[in-house]
Structure formats: C-alpha cells, structure tokens
Amino acid sequence: MTTPGIDEDRLARLLERERAAWIEGRPKAAALHERARASQVHGTPHHWVRQFPPPVPLVVERAEGVRLHDTDGHVYADFGLAATAALWGHTHPAVVEALRDQLGRGTITMWPGEDHVWVTEELSRRFGLPYWQFAVSGTDANRFALVLARVATGREKILVFNRAYHGALEPTYVVLTADGVAPEPGVDMGGIDVRRTTEVVEFNDVPALERALAGGDIAAVLAEPVMTNGGAVIRPEPGFHAALRSLTREAGTLLLFDETQTIPAGPGGCVRELGLEPDLIAMGKFVAAGIPAGVYGMSEEVAAVAARYTEHGDGGLGSTLAGGALAVRAMRTVLGEVMTDKAYAHMNRLAERYAGDVAAVIERHGLPWHVGRLGARVSYAFMPEPPRNAGSLYPKPGGSLRAALWLFLANRGIVLNGMSGAALFSPLSEEADVVRHGELFAEVIAELAAV
Numbered sequence: 001m002t003t004p005g006i007d008e009d010r011l012a013r014l015l016e017r018e019r020a021a022w023i024e025g026r027p028k029a030a031a032l033h034e035r036a037r038a039s040q041v042h043g044t045p046h047h048w049v050r051q052f053p054p055p056v057p058l059v060v061e062r063a064e065g066v067r068l069h070d071t072d073g074h075v076y077a078d079f080g081l082a083a084t085a086a087l088w089g090h091t092h093p094a095v096v097e098a099l100r101d102q103l104g105r106g107t108i109t110m111w112p113g114e115d116h117v118w119v120t121e122e123l124s125r126r127f128g129l130p131y132w133q134f135a136v137s138g139t140d141a142n143r144f145a146l147v148l149a150r151v152a153t154g155r156e157k158i159l160v161f162n163r164a165y166h167g168a169l170e171p172t173y174v175v176l177t178a179d180g181v182a183p184e185p186g187v188d189m190g191g192i193d194v195r196r197t198t199e200v201v202e203f204n205d206v207p208a209l210e211r212a213l214a215g216g217d218i219a220a221v222l223a224e225p226v227m228t229n230g231g232a233v234i235r236p237e238p239g240f241h242a243a244l245r246s247l248t249r250e251a252g253t254l255l256l257f258d259e260t261q262t263i264p265a266g267p268g269g270c271v272r273e274l275g276l277e278p279d280l281i282a283m284g285k286f287v288a289a290g291i292p293a294g295v296y297g298m299s300e301e302v303a304a305v306a307a308r309y310t311e312h313g314d315g316g317l318g319s320t321l322a323g324g325a326l327a328v329r330a331m332r333t334v335l336g337e338v339m340t341d342k343a344y345a346h347m348n349r350l351a352e353r354y355a356g357d358v359a360a361v362i363e364r365h366g367l368p369w370h371v372g373r374l375g376a377r378v379s380y381a382f383m384p385e386p387p388r389n390a391g392s393l394y395p396k397p398g399g400s401l402r403a404a405l406w407l408f409l410a411n412r413g414i415v416l417n418g419m420s421g422a423a424l425f426s427p428l429s430e431e432a433d434v435v436r437h438g439e440l441f442a443e444v445i446a447e448l449a450a451v
C-alpha cells in the first residue's frame, strides 16, 4: 500500500540501501542469527523479533541507561524501551541498587514480605482501586482480571475494541469485519470460536457499544483508556468514557482498563489523568522495571468475588511465580523512587520536543500525517487527522515506510519501537538524543517526500 506524501521509488531505493547497510555493518549479529536458526523458531527467541524491520535482529550485548550496545560495536539511543517494560531506562540507579541488594536476600519464597503490603497500598493510593493481586505479566494480569469478571457475572463473553492488543489472550485476537467478529488476519484460532467468546466494537462508537451490551451477556469490557496499539494515539471523544461507564453499569458488565501501554500518561495512568472509575485495572511490564511481573486491581465487590472464588479448590489466580520477592522489590522501588512527578516532568518535556520536531517536518513538507502524544509516548500515523478508532488505521498504509524510517534512524544510532515506530521517554532519556532524532527525521523525510 502506498503512503500519502511519499515518493515510492525513492522509498524503495532508500529501503534497499538501509537494509544493505544494516546487514553489512553487522557480521556478528548475522552469524548469531544463523546459529539461532538451529534451536529457535525463525531463529528468534520470540516471534515479535522476526516481525521487526531489521533483516538481521539487533543483537544486544548490553543495555545501559538508555543506550543499547550491540554485538558488532554499535551504540543506539533507545526510544523503544521494550514497549514500556524498560520505561524507566535499562539501568536506573535506584532499581539496580535495590535489585542487587534483593538478590542477596532471595528472589522468591512463596511467602509475603513487607514489600508486598507497601506495594498494594501504594497501588491503591495511585489508581484508586482498593484491592490488588500479583501476576507474572500484563497478559496474565488481564487474564486473571477476566476470570474474575466471568466468575462475578456468570457470563463467558468479553468485549474488546477493534484492533486492540491486550497480550497473548486468544479471545482478544479478533477484528470487526463486514460479517461481524472474525479472528485477526493471520492468526490461526486453533478451533476457538471467537463469535462465542468475544464481541468487538469500534472505539468511540457509543451506539454500537450500547447494542453490544444490551444482550446482557458480556462479562467485561477490556479496554485501553486511550488506545495506543497500531502506531497511533487514539483519544476518547468527549462523553465516551462517561457513556462506557454508565452502559457497563446498566448491563451488569465489569469495566477493566489495561494500563500497560498508557502509563506514560502520568504516574497514576490514564485512570487518574482522566478521572476514570473502572471495576478492574491490569498492567504489566513497567511496574517491576522489566522483571517479569504484572498486577491487577479490583473494587470491593470484585474482591469479594475473588475471595469466594479462591476459598477452596485449585482454579488458581496467579502462578507460583507471581509476586516473587525480586519482582516486588522492583515494584516498590519503581513506585517509591522512580515513577515520580519529577520524572514525568522530564519525560514529558522531551516527548513534547520530539513531537514538535516531527510535527514541524510534517508541516514543512505538507505531509497528510499527524503526530499523537500521550504524555511520554509519541507516535505518528500516516493520515491527516487523529483516528477516531483503530479500525480506521487498517488496511495500514506505510508498512515499508515504517521499516525504512526505522532502519534509517537505527543505522544512525536511534532505535524506535520495532512494531509501531512509537517513541517512549524515560527519566534517563537525554535531550541531545531527541535533538539528534529531530535532525535525522528532517533528513530522511527530505529524501523521501514527494514535494
């Protein structure tokens, strides 16, 4: 698919040139990738890496501060930050010190410590829900929150917004088509009937939401409060959240917000920024500074259901590894020392500068694109207006443009998110890298713009 404003011939030439330069500069990475093919599917540790733009994966020798050092001796300023898992930087001094100390005190025991209580108290204070439990990832946190919603309502079906991503959860691999709900293109559902498990509507579509909830068979709406997946920031229209809350209440459906990607909005997430009142909140990645972990919070009513559900039997929530001492110490450090108003002020300032640089280049070339920013997260979409919903991002223009931009920047020491091209800003992010990005973005667009 072509990209508005871009000269396709120049784009094809640039992409070829940057791919060749990437491979040529990375003989050790190429050799390692070849070696990995014998013991890893696709020669990558997980399939996302294969879907990222570089023809040979970026092989990281070490990550320090906001720098990635690769095995061939290149150094990059990391704006991808592991899709929020490394939102606080790779080696935040407070986290490193705390984890070094904790390693000498044990990583996991299956017993609680004072850190657990401190963390759940602080989560309640920040996010407003009174009860919290631990999980091993964002995926897990969403899964357990959905289990509780099903138990609380006695209903199986969930509702998600079109083209949302909430982790490795089969009932969410769905899209809205002219014929209704269907498996996400390219995903083999392995026999799961998504029409039974899931309802899908477009974000910001209140009438469709009302129709979908009217049947009284939806256990929970699982949603990002502001949609971030798909390389755009999609904001709720005025009144949308109020309607979502009142419609779910009327239908006896629980409202579950996934803050995994929206936490760059502020130290209490979008829930606090937008004054939202969900029944459940789930999040992962950032909460333990990259130590695998997730948390989910719930209202008094849901907590009572959880207490009943877990009274007897093995239908457990969580896993043996949930709430290990190392992960929880990381959470205490993140919440207590890292995720501060001061840190967010720095992150926001850099994000604003970055977004301004991109917007200026778009304007200079009259490109029909726009820049979206949610606090310390910035992404741009190849369409003139901010999208109302994620469905309007598909079919996606600019697949090869995203790859070309990623490679051009990475060949010059800047790494964006490999999937969406989004940039994140950490307390350790540096202004000089943002300035450098602005210069490089201007250079690459001058080469590619049709006018």
Ligand code: PMP
Residues within 6 Å of the ligand: 083, 137, 138, 139, 140, 142, 165, 166, 167, 168, 224, 229, 258, 260, 261, 284, 285
């Ligand atoms: N929620 C959202 C919004 C996500 O983007 C992701 C993953 N990127 C998850 C949940 C799941 O997190 P994880 O992959 O760490 O389980």
